Structure formats: C-alpha cells, structure tokens
Amino acid sequence: MAIVKSxxxxxxxxxxxxFLKKDLEKFLNIILKEIKNSLKRTERVELRGFGVFSTKIQKARISRNPKTNKKIHTPEKKTIHFKMSKDLFKILNDEKK
Known part of the structure; x- marks a missing residue:
C-alpha cells in the first residue's frame, strides 16, 4: 500500500x-516544495532518522528501442538517489537498537 498525500x-x-487541516496542508506543501527546490539546486536533503535524498547525473548514452531495435540518443539527465538511515534500516528489518 502506498501512502498518498491525502x-x-x-x-x-x-x-x-x-491544528487546522488547512494549516497542516500548507505545512506539508512547504516541506515538499523545499525538498523539491533543494534537489533542483542539486543540494542534499537529509531527514534524520529517515534518510538522505541527493541528485546524481546520469550520463548521456546510446539506448535501444526494444520494439524496433533502433538506436536512439538519450541525453544527460538528473536522477534522485535515496539512501535510508540506519534507524530506518533496523525498523524495516526488525532489528533491535
């Protein structure tokens, strides 16, 4: 089950x-917007006890369309990398602190 914003x-x-629901929604929107803006500026976002979001650059390369087997150029792009914290790792794997 995925968690959605609502x-x-x-x-x-x-x-x-x-707290009013509209205030909580504004608060959540501000947090998400700041995370997005930081990643856009290629800054690292660390949420203690949860993990670290960072951007990585995926190099340009020659790809292949599997349907037609035709080679196509894929340009360089940014991707998001997530590394979970040790605390989250322990929670997910039922390890005790």
Missing part, C-alpha cells in the same frame, strides 16, 4: 487535532 494529511490531522 492519507498523510488525514493521519496528521488525526494525530494533531488542535
């Missing part, structure tokens, strides 16, 4: 009933 907002409003 379910995350619902969970936040349930956990923090003293």
């Amino acid at each position: 379910k995350l907002l619902k969970q936040l409003s349930k956990n923090y009933p003293n």
Whole structure:
C-alpha cells in the first residue's frame, strides 16, 4: 500500500487535532516544495532518522528501442538517489537498537 498525500494529511490531522487541516496542508506543501527546490539546486536533503535524498547525473548514452531495435540518443539527465538511515534500516528489518 502506498501512502498518498491525502492519507498523510488525514493521519496528521488525526494525530494533531488542535491544528487546522488547512494549516497542516500548507505545512506539508512547504516541506515538499523545499525538498523539491533543494534537489533542483542539486543540494542534499537529509531527514534524520529517515534518510538522505541527493541528485546524481546520469550520463548521456546510446539506448535501444526494444520494439524496433533502433538506436536512439538519450541525453544527460538528473536522477534522485535515496539512501535510508540506519534507524530506518533496523525498523524495516526488525532489528533491535
């Protein structure tokens, strides 16, 4: 099951009933926007206890269309790399701290 923004907002409003839902939505939007902007500037985003987001450059290369077997040029592009924290790794693998 994937978590979507609306379910995350619902969970936040349930956990923090003293905050208005629209304020929580603004807060979440600000956080996500700042993460996106930092990655766009090729800066590293570290969320302690969760992991690190960073960008990597995928080099330009010659690819192949599997349907037609024709060679095509794929330009250089940025990709997002995620490395989970040790704490998250331990939680996912049921290891004790």
